[in-house]
Amino acid sequence: MNCAPRLLRIQNFRALTVCLRAIVPAAAPFTSSHTHSPFLHGCSVQHSLRSFHGSGALQKNRAIAKDYEEKSEHEGGKSLVTHDDLFERVAQESRTKATFNRVLDVFVKQDIRRRGHVEFIYAALKKMLEFGVERDLAVYNKLLDVFPKEVFVPRNFIQRMYNHYPRQQECGVQLLEQMENYGVLPNVETKVLLVQIFGEKSHPMRKYQRLMYWFPRFKNMNPYPVPHELPQDPIDLARISLSRIAADLDAKVTVHQLPYTDITESGEEVSQPYIIGVQSPDQRSLLAKHNTSRPVFVEGPFPLWLRKTCVYYYVLRADPLPPEERTEEPIDPERCFFYPLELDVDLDRDLEDDDSFDVDEVVEGPVFAMCMAGQGDQVTLAKWISALQETNPVLGRTATLFRLESGPGELQSAAEPEPASETEAEPGPAEEAEPLRSQRMKQ
Amino acid sequence: MALTPMKQITTLHRGHFLTLSPSLCSLVCGKRVNFMGEYRRPGQPRDNTPPWKKIQFSFAKGVEGVQKHLGLLKDEMFQRFVGPQGRPLQVHMQEQTQVQWEFRGPESLSQWVVSSDREIGGRSEAYLKLGRNSNTCLLYGTLCSTPPRDGETRYSGYCTLRSKQPMMSFDRKKHYDWSSFNTLYLRIRGDGRPWMINITAETYFTHQSDDMYNYFLFTRGGPYWEEVKIPFSKFFISSRGRIQDEQHPLWLDKINTIGFTLGDKADGPFQLEIDFIAVCNDRAHTEEFAYEVYKRNPEV
Numbered sequence: 001m002n003c004a005p006r007l008l009r010i011q012n013f014r015a016l017t018v019c020l021r022a023i024v025p026a027a028a029p030f031t032s033s034h035t036h037s038p039f040l041h042g043c044s045v046q047h048s049l050r051s052f053h054g055s056g057a058l059q060k061n062r063a064i065a066k067d068y069e070e071k072s073e074h075e076g077g078k079s080l081v082t083h084d085d086l087f088e089r090v091a092q093e094s095r096t097k098a099t100f101n102r103v104l105d106v107f108v109k110q111d112i113r114r115r116g117h118v119e120f121i122y123a124a125l126k127k128m129l130e131f132g133v134e135r136d137l138a139v140y141n142k143l144l145d146v147f148p149k150e151v152f153v154p155r156n157f158i159q160r161m162y163n164h165y166p167r168q169q170e171c172g173v174q175l176l177e178q179m180e181n182y183g184v185l186p187n188v189e190t191k192v193l194l195v196q197i198f199g200e201k202s203h204p205m206r207k208y209q210r211l212m213y214w215f216p217r218f219k220n221m222n223p224y225p226v227p228h229e230l231p232q233d234p235i236d237l238a239r240i241s242l243s244r245i246a247a248d249l250d251a252k253v254t255v256h257q258l259p260y261t262d263i264t265e266s267g268e269e270v271s272q273p274y275i276i277g278v279q280s281p282d283q284r285s286l287l288a289k290h291n292t293s294r295p296v297f298v299e300g301p302f303p304l305w306l307r308k309t310c311v312y313y314y315v316l317r318a319d320p321l322p323p324e325e326r327t328e329e330p331i332d333p334e335r336c337f338f339y340p341l342e343l344d345v346d347l348d349r350d351l352e353d354d355d356s357f358d359v360d361e362v363v364e365g366p367v368f369a370m371c372m373a374g375q376g377d378q379v380t381l382a383k384w385i386s387a388l389q390e391t392n393p394v395l396g397r398t399a400t401l402f403r404l405e406s407g408p409g410e411l412q413s414a415a416e417p418e419p420a421s422e423t424e425a426e427p428g429p430a431e432e433a434e435p436l437r438s439q440r441m442k443q
Numbered sequence: 444m445a446l447t448p449m450k451q452i453t454t455l456h457r458g459h460f461l462t463l464s465p466s467l468c469s470l471v472c473g474k475r476v477n478f479m480g481e482y483r484r485p486g487q488p489r490d491n492t493p494p495w496k497k498i499q500f501s502f503a504k505g506v507e508g509v510q511k512h513l514g515l516l517k518d519e520m521f522q523r524f525v526g527p528q529g530r531p532l533q534v535h536m537q538e539q540t541q542v543q544w545e546f547r548g549p550e551s552l553s554q555w556v557v558s559s560d561r562e563i564g565g566r567s568e569a570y571l572k573l574g575r576n577s578n579t580c581l582l583y584g585t586l587c588s589t590p591p592r593d594g595e596t597r598y599s600g601y602c603t604l605r606s607k608q609p610m611m612s613f614d615r616k617k618h619y620d621w622s623s624f625n626t627l628y629l630r631i632r633g634d635g636r637p638w639m640i641n642i643t644a645e646t647y648f649t650h651q652s653d654d655m656y657n658y659f660l661f662t663r664g665g666p667y668w669e670e671v672k673i674p675f676s677k678f679f680i681s682s683r684g685r686i687q688d689e690q691h692p693l694w695l696d697k698i699n700t701i702g703f704t705l706g707d708k709a710d711g712p713f714q715l716e717i718d719f720i721a722v723c724n725d726r727a728h729t730e731e732f733a734y735e736v737y738k739r740n741p742e743v
Binding site for chain 1: 537576636662665667668711740741
């Protein structure tokens with residue numbers, strides 16, 4: 001039933017190509033220049049050449065026209081093919097940038113008039129994340145190139161006044177919005193394409209201008225920048241995150257234990273998780289002053305987000321001192337001979353010079369060290385504590401309690417030490433670990 | 444500047460406008476008719492009940508309301524003898540810093556509204572509670588950026604905390620006057636996620652009711668507190684989640700609310716701890732507005 005009209009169509013098509021072959025050589029110089037550099041021509045030239053627009057493409061894509069015929073025959077007269085389908089057929093092989101580009105090429109060559117390009121672009125935008133090209137500017141530009149050029153440019157003031165080709169413009173805006181959402185800054189090529197497709201004052205062009213105004217402004221605003229591509233190695237990742245949360249440039253990241261997997265002679269698999277810690281000189285001196293009769297706590301895991309990755313860290317801390325034990329240490333005047341570190345004189349402070357905030361301070365216990373480990377169990381963290389003893393001998397004389405939670409906890413310490421929480425922190429194993437550590441210190 | 448039909452745009456900040464109205468409705472006098480109406484999810488039938496049927500009169504609530512409003516009225520009448528805004532004149536004139544919100548006790552949490560994309564059909568969760576030492580507030584929950592399957596909403600995944608609009612007696616609006624300060628000061632502890640600070644000011648026209656002034660708040664993460672200073676000149680104006688082309692500085696004389704929004708598309712748990720929120724006067728900061736105002740941004 002379908003056969004007759006299809007045959008007729010193919011016949012027509014061939015006849016058209018044959019007759020175009022005769023015509024085209026004469027028009028070729030105009031058309032080729034016209035398709036390649038539409039910018040250089042004035043308006044009048046464009047208008048006069050307009051009728052040749054399709055023919056130029058036809059001549060160029062003669063082979064593809066044949067391909068199209070084959071393709072339509074291959075599809076068995078199925079007129080309605082979704083574009084998702086096109087992507088999914090390719091995705092069976094592999095989902096890479098190359099295959100994504102190939103789909104775009106196939107679509108562009110399939111039909112010179114680019115029928116259904118809006119639907120195709122919407123489908124492609126949805127599939128970009130799957131193919132892993134959502135942050136690739138070249139792919140966005142190539143996708144924008146799917147729009148036919150100069151068709152949607154308004155040509156008179158009435159068209160310019162109304163929303164010319166609204167569906168296509170919305171599609172273009174949607175494409176730019178996806179770029180915006182993934183943080184891709186468009187470039188000049190995008191602008192040239194947009195001008196070619198939609199004209200100078202179209203909605204996609206305005207969206208482009210907005211992106212170009214606001215993006216560079218907010219680009220380097222984050223005071224704690226995170227790279228887009230985080231390192232795959234967990235040790236490098238831990239290094240980055242620990243130096244970030246240490247909030248001290250003097251803090252030193254130490255690799256206490258490298259990850260290690262081995263099979264012993266008896267066939268057992270022995271694996272050691274990595275342990276990486278960070279401690280700043282200030283924290284070390286705080287720990288040296290710590291009263292050994294009070295326990296220190298290993299708490300965690302606490303989450304830290306680096307863009308879309310979540311890592312967990314553990315904290316060694318103590319409870320805040322009760323108010324009667326708090327003492328202000330006087331600053332040693334001989335610490336610096338060149339200028340006084342503390343001035344006791346009453347500087348000429350005016351009544352309006354009080355810049356302090358009228359709030360009660362939140363009292364929290366001191367933080368002595370932070371670490372990240374491959375496993376969050378007590379054995380691993382006890383190893384960290386024993387490794388810390390090399391630089392902090394106080395830890396050998398202090399009781400260490402583990403307050404580990406199964407899930408990520410909230411980052412807080414109680415104002416007063418709660419006896420209940422200490423009992424639930426399983427002091428038994430901690431005390432067991434105690435003699436072990438002191439033995440090591442003696443060795 | 445809506446480029447696409449308004450229906451399609453489900454903005455990040457849409458949730459903010461929803462939460463405020465139910466919490467403020469008073470007992471007998473019907474709530475102010477919201478021009479745009481509440482957010483109606485796609486496919487949800489329109490609520491056609493007439494407003495007089497929504498009135499739920501109860502005697503106990505009435506007595507409570509009278510007590511509350513008369514108490515507020517009494518405060519207003521007698522506070523003016525102490526000084527402007529109930530504080531001595533000397534303090535009012537000489538202060539360089541002012542703590543606006545602090546979290547010291549459970550009643551301080553009642554000044555805040557938490558909402559998430561539940562209202563538009565999303566799956567994020569957000570909760571607010573006092574910290575373990577009850578001196579801070581902890582905003583925690585889970586972010587999930589899967590859009591609801593209603594066929595129209597394209598983006599989802601936000602959690603937000605917003606202060607309530609302060610009210611005088613008889614449900615008249617009260618505003619914060621920060622015109623003698625130029626910097627917002629926060630003491631926070633986050634988990635490395637970026638947040639957005641939203642400030643709404645009193646506006647005159649109805650179409651400005653969704654205007655917000657936004658800036659970003661980056662957290663470092665880790666066990667230490669951070670002190671963040673953000674000059675008010677950095678805040679840019681947006682409406683319904685879209686940055687506006689025509690910018691102008693935030694007018695500080697009538698500030699209504701402040702809010703914190705998380706929407707960084709990273710699915711998972713989050714937490715933000717706030718110690719206090721204050722305003723201060725940074726004398727070293729002289730910038731009036733960080734963006735061009737002599738022309739549209741961008742000029743189109």
